[in-house]
Amino acid sequence: MSFQPPAAICLFVLIIASVLGEFGTPIKVRNCPGESPKASLAAVYIENCSQEPCIFRKGQNVTMEMDLEFCKLTIIIIPTLLTQLYINFEKDHFNFKAEGVQSLRAKLYALVLGVPVLWDGINPEACQDIISEGPRCPLSAGDYITYGVNLYVNPIYPTVTADVKYMLLDENKRTQICWIVKASVK
Structure with missing residues (x-):
């Protein structure tokens, strides 16, 4: 006598396997030189890409997802007197206000011979593409979101x-x- 799993379990396993095939492993991306991002990038997932170069097929969409935490708060304290050797961090003594983000614009460039060429094919209104449950624009300090985008690869590229x-x-x-990642348009 052999065990036959219910069809619903088989379908669930098939769906999970296909999702993991698309977004199973985050890709390692590089920071942009000369930029000082205000948010923290936790992970980047690019459909069917776990290492560089990612393959972008002409005439198709490439789905990307990013996990982000907004409005990192950096505190710099400069003592006014050398005799102030300690600082009391009680709540009432400091009032830090992190600036929120009202809106987000997405920009994508292909760096061809070091020259940035604007790549059309994404929705520039990034707030519309927040796919996680929870916060939407405006975003506050500590808001953690998943942002998803479909990139169209024009056949004329x-x-x-x-x-x-x-x-x-x-x-x-x-x-x-x-962030920067190497990609091959084919």
Whole structure:
């Protein structure tokens, strides 16, 4: 006598396996030189890509997801007198206010011979593409979100391997996130 799992369990396992095949392992991305992101990037997932170069097929969408924490708070304390050797961190003594993010704009570039070329094919209104439950724009300090984007690879793009630079900018054009990954357009 052999055990036959119910069809629902088999379907569930098949769905999980297909999702893990697309987004099973985060890809290691590089920080953008000269940029000082305000948010923390926890992970980047690119459909069917776990190592560089990612393959972007002409005429198809590439799905990307990013896990982000917004508004890192950096505290710099400069003592006014050399005799102040200790600081009391009681709640009432300090009032730190982290600036929130009202809106986000997505920008994507192909770096061809070091020159950034704007890559059309993504929704620039990034707040519309927050896919996690919970916070939406405006975002506050400590908000953790998953942002998803579908990148259309236009068939007229040349067959090339290049660095792809992804940026999220706030309403004041401050860099919230910036990363680079190598991709091959085929």
